[in-house]
Amino acid sequence: MTERQTTKITPVILCGGSGTRLWPLSRKSYPKQFVQLTGEQTLFQSCAARMQGDLFDRPLVLTNADFRFVVSEQLIEIGIDPGPVLIEPEGRNTAPAILAAALHLQASDPDAILLVAPSDHVVPDVAGFHDAVTEGLRAVREEGRLVTFGITPDRPETGYGYLELTQTPNGSGTAIPLACFVEKPDVETASQMLEKGNYLWNAGIFLFAAADIIAAFKKHAPALLDPVARSIDQAECDLGFLRLDPGTWEDVKDISIDYAVMEKATDLSVVPFSGGWSDLGSWEAVMREDTPDGNGSVTSGPVTSIDCYDSLLRSEAQDLELVGIGLENTLVVAMPDAVLVADMSRAQDVKKAVTALKAKGAKQAESFAMDHRPWGHFETLALSDRFQVKRIVVKPGAALSLQSHMHRSEHWIVVEGTARVTCDDKVSLVSENESVYIPLGAVHRMENPGKVPMVLIEVQTGAYLGEDDIVRYEDLYERKKHRDG
Incomplete structure (x- = not known):
């Protein structure tokens, strides 16, 4: 048995989308993959959980700087040890992200095998999904194929792309060579394809060896290789995350894996899957899951x-x-x-x-009243021209940055737990029902030294109350250095 045959599959989870089709629940600042839409786990957690077991290694996640701590926290919440987290400086669609993952994994394991999946899909039949992956793995190991997974359609859906197979599936789940990709059809065309029986929905889930997909990029999308490879080579380690180099990433083309490689490849097979699936691409799709x-x-x-x-x-x-x-x-x-x-x-x-x-400049387009931060979250309770009232929740052991403001002063009232407060040269513990005043310009920090969440009410007063009125001196999350939120 070769080393490739014993290599576990590395789940590669794509986790950077904005999910605008599920507004107002999903927004750019906190998209649908991190929300409990259809069960007790978020979509991202469910995605990671179904790629656990003897077949799989630790996941690799691709996301952006805003979500890097959310990714780690949500994995830890469900008992999954976070693997590598690659931070994209900007979203460039799926092709560069997948290539970056393949190059990163191949550097440490030449025989690495990747299972690439979006983080916001629903797949109820986990055992059936594992069976499909096992069949796809056979085609990857024994035949060197690039594998995608096609969903057996149950209606003439116009919101999905389709995969045309060279033959009609016989229900065994055996990998079948792909004839071609089909763009989203109209209702009449979708009905005809459903009747023919050799068309499946394109799930956008892929399985391949790192060496094989990199070779496919060299053949079909060579212009992506150099800038993506340089962004990996010049990547910077940051609190356990790997930040792809932003300078070289600017040269990366924005293109999907289908357009860059899959539609040109001749060694692509499809594993049919009938265990149920949805990309939750609309509220109508969410309704169907309930x-x-x-x-x-x-x-x-x-x-x-x-x-x-x-x-x-x-x-x-x-x-x-x-x-x-x-x-x-x-x-x-x-x-x-x-x-x-x-x-x-x-x-x-x-x-x-x-x-x-x-x-029209409405903040609701992209942001919530509740704003998530690495240390916890806050929500605005009242806002006027010269004052703002917030409810702030700080996680156990977490701390806000050491900072000052040029335009506002703050009054903090602790309502749950205990806060360790730094205000210029003074450090004090502030317990429930106690308060502290932070004058304009004072260098200050708020920490939660306890084992339960700390909750306080913050009253801001001043001429300008924007979140950009922050001068950071120290930060556990290095937001000053990288200008993150």
Whole structure:
């Protein structure tokens, strides 16, 4: 048995998307892969969890600087030891990301095998998925094939691309050579393909040896090799993460793996999978993953539905009761700072709302009232021209940066736990029901020395209250150095 035959599969999780089609729950500042959309785990956690077992090594994650701590924390929450985390300076689509992962893994293991998966898909049948991966692994090891996974369609879907197979699947899950990729069809074409039986949905999940995919890039997309390789060679280690070099990454073309390599490759096989799958690419898709009531409607959160049919009603604010009366084929999603109401037939057009909101300068287009940080999170409770009130939660053992402000002073009231507060030369412990004043210009820091989350109310007053009014002197998360949020 060769070394390649004993090498475990490395899951490569692509985790940098913005998920605008599930606005207002999914936004650029905290996209859908980190949200509990369909169960107790986030989509990212579910993705990582289904690629565990004897077949698999530790995962490699590709993400951006904003999400690097979220990635590690969510893996640790479900008991998965985080493997390498590669930070892309900017999103350049899937081809450069996958090439970077392959080059990085091959450097330490020439026989590395990658299973590449988006972080925001739903695959309910984990055992069936493992069976499909095992079949794909045979084609990779014995035949040197590039493998993708095709989903058996159950409807004439127009929102997915398709894979045309050289023969009709016989239900065994055996890898079949690919005839060609098919772009998203219209309804009539999708119906015809469904009837023919040799077309599958393109899941965007791939399995291949690092050496084979790198060879495919050399043949079909050679212009990507040099800048991606240099970005790896000049990468910088940062608190356990690997930051790809931003200067060389600027020269990397923005292109998908399908366009760069897969549509040109002749050694590509497809493993059919019938165990259920969704990319949760619209609220309509989210609705299909839940169990409807007797009227065909799906509700989530504090919702009251009266005579509503074939509708999705979802409230993500615990103190906001959503009431629907006499609705039909309607989508309603309520957040503390935004509400979406649409005809269900227009679910794919939600991204148009994000574009319109960005054009008018609405912060809800990309940001939440709750803002996640490496040390915890905060949410704005009240905001006016010269004051702002926040609720701040700091994780056990975490600390905000040592910082000062040029335009505002702050008053902190601890409501849960204990804070260690630095204010210029003074360090003090502030317990529940106690407060401390931070004058304008004072060099200060807030830490949680305890074992439970620390919660405080912050009252800011001043002429300017923007988040960019921060001068950082020290930071556990090196945001001053890299200008991260």
